[in-house]
Amino acid sequence: MSDESTTYIAPEPKFGYPAGPKLDQQIKARHRRGQFWYVLLGASLIVSILALIALLYTIVNDAFGLAAVEYKNDPTRLVVEQQEKVMLADRDTVSSEDDRELAAGIMNDPYAIGFFGYAYYQQSSDNLTLLAVDGITPDAGNVEDGTYPLARPLFLYSDARVLENNQAANVFINYYLTHVNEEISDVGYFPLSAGRISQAQQTWKQANALDLPAGQWAAINPDGVGGSLSIAGSSTVYPLTQRMLERIKADGFVGDTSDESVGSTAGYRAFCVDGAADIAAGSRPMNQNEFASCRKIGRLPLEFAVGTDALAIVVSAQNDFLTAVTADELRLIFTTAQKWSDVNPNWPDQPIKRFIPGTDSGTLDFFVETVFPIALDELPQPTLVSILADNVSPGLGRRMESEQRFFADQLVFFSQEQWAEACDGATPYAGCTLPPRAKDSVLQLLNENVTEPNIVAVWKLVPSLLNRAAIEQEALEKYPAASLQFTSWVSTAFLRSPQSSTPELAGVRTAVLGSLWVVAFTALVSFPLGVGAAIYLEEYATDNRLNRLIQTNISNLAGVPSIIYGMLGLAVFVRALEVITSGTAFGAVAAGATANGRTILSASLTLALLILPIIIISGQEALRSVPNSLRQGGMALGATQWQTIWSHVLPSALPGILTGTILSISRALGETAPLVVVGASTFITTDPTGPFAKFTTLPVQIYQWTSRPQPEFQNLAAAAIVVLLILLLSLNATAVLLRNRYARRAA
Amino acid sequence: MATQSSVPPIATETFSAESLTKRPRIGEALIQVFLFSCGIISIFTTIGIVIVLAEEAIKFFALPQVTLLEYFTGTKWQPAIGYFGVLPLVLATIMISGIGMVVALPIGLLTAIYLSEYASPRARNILKPLLEVLAGIPTVVYGYFALQFMTPVLRSIFGVQQVQIFNVASAGIVVGILIIPLVTSLSEDALSAVPRSLREAAYALGGTKWETARQIVLPAGLSGVTAAFVVAISRAVGETMIVAIAAGSGPRNFEIGKDSLFGFIFNPFVAGETMTGHMVRISGGDLSYNSVEYLSIFSIGLLLFVMTLILNLIARRIVTKYREVYE
């Protein structure tokens, strides 16, 4: 320090700082600036979070939603028909469209059971016992609110133009809607609530272009009204309609009426296909196909709810063991069980006598649809096979069976002799040796050859939820033959089905399996190499030029774009080492495999090189965190360096190494570009069988679907993304669990 | 054991001189050789990449119809009919990376400042894994996002006439979103490495939180932040799936003077295939080895490799320099 600076005391500089109110202002201004930027910082963080939300939103929005599907054969119909066929085929089953006949049959046999409309039960309630279903005995309350499982609404259908031209029909419906609730309980059904009746009245008012406020009703006096009126349909609605006809005639109606009890389906046919009936009566709502038929002949069906029926499950009054059944018992009683004791060992060892309505009756359909599962994939395999057998030509059936049999012990389309001859012949069928088909495969055949679904339009999730009514309207107008279904594009079928060019049948099975194979081999190759390199660099490498070069090189490799690895894989593994990667060197090429070098092995080796730097770097970090004292301790006991590493250093670095490895595996799982370059197949439907198989992976599949212009493929891509993200999430969760578990143990 | 009475006898054998000499341990040596080979594989990988790319690229440039001059100055890329100007692909790559950077750098940096200077430890514990989730989503999913979300959004803002279905802007913005977590995490590391005492000094002089963050902490961590930016650019340049899905499937060939500069050549709302997008599209199709297309994608690959390598080396340099300041 010089003399000057030790003695020199600087003069006060001019006082230059703000003071008093100015200081206050200055500080406030600075805080305001800080506040502004703080808001900006938070906003930028929110942008990232919003991006994440938008991404997930887009995926979920596309992975679920309404789809309009046209079937060549409606699967629900197929199931119901099949089930009815089974029920009617039994020799102990009596079937009649006349419910009185059924009631009479049951009355006299203590081991009989049957079902029909509630009205018929009431007529003979002295001789019949009404059963509770799932603990609920039908009464006005539980039928109206739908808690009784076998309750159903009753409908009349007509058309605005019919009502305009046929005065008799118009007046009759008006009269029906005016007085039905006064008669219905007496007939044996349950009245509608005021709200539902007024809804039906509203429909009538609209059809007549009457602009009356809601709740106001214009009852027409039928006195003197005449004309011709034809009603056809449900035997359930029939007694009610009969009652209304009697009453309207008593009130002076002079029309010429015909009322046929032919069953709902026949009634809808008469109204929609033949156009013969003016009014159709139904005990189930009209379905999409019937609606479409109606539109074809220029009728737009108007729906009038008139009451609620409950299906009565009855036994004879002489029956002393039954007062209640469950839905499960009902299923058994009306299908496979032969004797009562088959259903419940406490019940008598006597054959079950069944009395059921015929196929033309809506009652049977209603029973089947309510009591049995009606989704194809819920049916047992034999049922599926019989549906298939009923709906394909014998030639096609034999081709399917020759590819793979349906049952191990039974033939469906072939006779035993034909089969034996073919299998002993020079060119036996593939089906001779293959195990029988799984249920999935039968389902797939059904979808491809019988139901043949065709998605004609799709809607995203949010509009599906918010604008359901508008979508239904649009679907009805544009795709009258299609049924509108809420579709989860991610489903078990989606996971189990292979790739297909028909979006409704396509799945990710091939891709998921491909991904798993590729990732497994990648891990198998990269884990030992990566950990080995990490050990070398951390434990053995001295600080020389070569080792520094290796280290620098590894960090540079981590920054090389993944597609470059794809080019490397293409030139080296796919082309140069084709003999090895295609499996020809090992004689391992399966018959018909034309993968060249574009195999799972090539893909795995490419991805292994890609994630190697990441594994090495994370492995090094894990090894570095092992305290040196551990190494010295091992050495001091006379262990060699490798012994020390193997028994002391590696075990305590292992959780870190595994975490890093799992994270890089998840990177490999999501990798797309290099696999496209090394030649993931664009379209394969067979499961990969080993390292030399051609393959596709989940991300590649997503890429291909995303590149297709049709909207359904975007839904598929979204569904596949959901699957991919779930796979990744579970991998990462494993890593986190592993880390936490070992971290706790170490602590 | 505690009651053991007799003391074991002290070993009385003498060591022979030989027993202390170094013995060859064959097992140990083999293991070391194996471990060394593991380490050296990375070198072979690099050499492999360089050889493979260079070999095929040389074959490409040796083709009579290809000239280096046209390659770097031509504005049309149509190998099938003899146009070999790589500029349209490079231009799309630069535009998308540029748009990505405009999105990612400010958001990523500001988020990093928030996380390192403002967020409470609890908030950080929630937010950082959230960003990791963003970083762990495969790029093909981002591609889907660009096509199904960003493009419709852009089209509804700027008009269906203005914005093509495949466009550079949508891909660029989503590339930006993809690298936000990268920028954030690297920048946050750099900012967190700034010693606490520096912040305290700034506060003790009457600095506000923002003044301290912006004028003291950020300059101190600047080299790390810069390195993060460079790494991010390299990542954007090499990004493939987003651009392959959302940016377009054909090079934006143009003619200077004929095509409108901002209406077409630099228009972000028009489709444009990048280098990576082109490589993945060509190799995804049925490709016959040694065809012009096959060789051409290796030339593009080499160019891409060199570009990203230079960027990564720059980043490493900056980081090394920044380490010196603090150690």
Add this chain to the structure above:
Amino acid sequence: MTLNSYAQNKHLAVEADKMSVYYGGFRAVKEVSLQIPQKAITALIGPSGCGKSTVLRSFNRMNDLVPTARVEGAIHYHGNNIYAPNVDPVEIRRRIGMVFQKPNPFSKSIYENVAWGARINGYKGNMDELVEASLRQAALWDEVKDKLAESGFSLSGGQQQRLCIARTIAVKPEIILMDEPTSALDPVATLKIEDLIQELKENYTIIIVTHNMQQAARASDFTAFFNMDADRAGYLVEFNETNEIFTNPKHELTEQYITGRFG
């Protein structure tokens, strides 16, 4: 001269009144009351962990930066409690500066290191003059006048610490808090800093935490001795003129500490 008589003549710079500091549930400092005289050097001494640094950092609300810290009681400064809710810590810190244990120059040029605080606090005068004056006052000007544009890191440890003092006095504080400012320095650099502190006393009130009893005895006018009670909370044992503390301690603990029997 007793403290009381001295304090009657001198004005108080700042006064702690039954101040306790908590970190979460842990009470680090217990009901400290301390009157710091103006334009004098007050040393805070005591065994490590006795909370003297915490007390020091309470005077300019540096403890606010620790999320779990909480202060009870009051610190009076110009008639205001600096912990009152309407008081802005930014203004407090601008008027009560601080020098830290380890030199911590900003990663900026020497010039900018000094100018930064002045700039953010709205200094309107001639910046070159202020920088020069501050560096001169910190006895650093001659060593750095030719390399003002160089990084603050290019200086030696002692120089860096004087740079930190220069940047503190550049914002014209009334009080300078020093948290063991010489503990990271060699003896020569330490001596220079001690000389500097003596000079600064002319214009500034200085509160210094030191581990080094000789330093306290040599350089301070007043000394506060802190100790730690059974549940590890620091408390004030004795506060008096430095002379008195070291020659005629009132408290037995103080005597034991200055004679090196514990701490």
